[in-house]
Amino acid sequence: METISSGVITPENQQYPVGKITQTFERAHSEQRGVIIPYFMCGYPNIKDTVDIVLAAAEGGADIIELGMPFSDPLADGATIQHAGQVALEQGMTIQGCMDIAKQVSAKSDVTLLMMGYYNPILSYGLERFCATASANGVSGLIIPDLPVEEADPLQEIAYRHGLALIYLVPPTAPDERIVTAAKRTATGPGGFIYCVALSGVTGSRLELPAHLQDFIARIRAATQEQKLPLAVGFGLSTPAHIATVTSYAEGAVIGSALVKLIDQHKDDQPAEAVKMYIQSLRQK
16 A cells, blocks of 8 residues: 555644544554454444444554444435434434434543444535534534535535545546545545445445455556545445455445444344444454
8 A cells, every 4th residue: 555645633633533433544554554444334233322432443453433424315325225224213313312422422432433324314404514513423424425526515615624634535537537536625624535436336245356356456546646635435234355456456344234234133132242343354354
């Protein structure tokens, strides 16, 4: 992996949680390893277990944790995460509930937190209110799968003002000019990374990594070489071998559906401990 920079830490942005993204990637780079980024749906299997599971993942070695915000029409999510989101909504999980989970986690752990969800609920909550609340509750950045880079100005301006990174997703079908635009926007903000979508389609764990993945990452690396941003790969990753392979040519790896399945298997029998052991297995590969 190359020497990377995920944003300059200044006196202005050091006060915000976003500085933790930069620090996390720099620390992993100095330790010659990749950044492990698990995803958890807020409110799944229930609110209390979500907090315990996230804290257990941090104890197991997770570097950055994505907190999923459930939505009724999750276009980028596969069946596994859709199911988790539906269960969370049925139990009354809301945007404010997700913020409360972030607050509880950040009170007990210094793990870097990101909020991941769709744009409509954020608009309904209010962009200013959303970003201010997220920052106050220890969140460092936002991932919005259905927000194209060309339409991101309103949220980006407010997010940056509150010291939040806005993480852009780049799929294999993205033209080079869109990749460059996402990189330039990220570089002008207080920190962040590029989220490389490993495959076209929805989330979901796969047995094999896409054959084109390394070439795709090389193309993103070439298009973002001026900014030297860290790259994290998500969608379809599930095994320690996947993580080891991906982090040999990218700075981070995201695991989502595999963890939701694991929680489902252990939801009546210590899901937090199962998650902790799983994260430890990813770090030990």
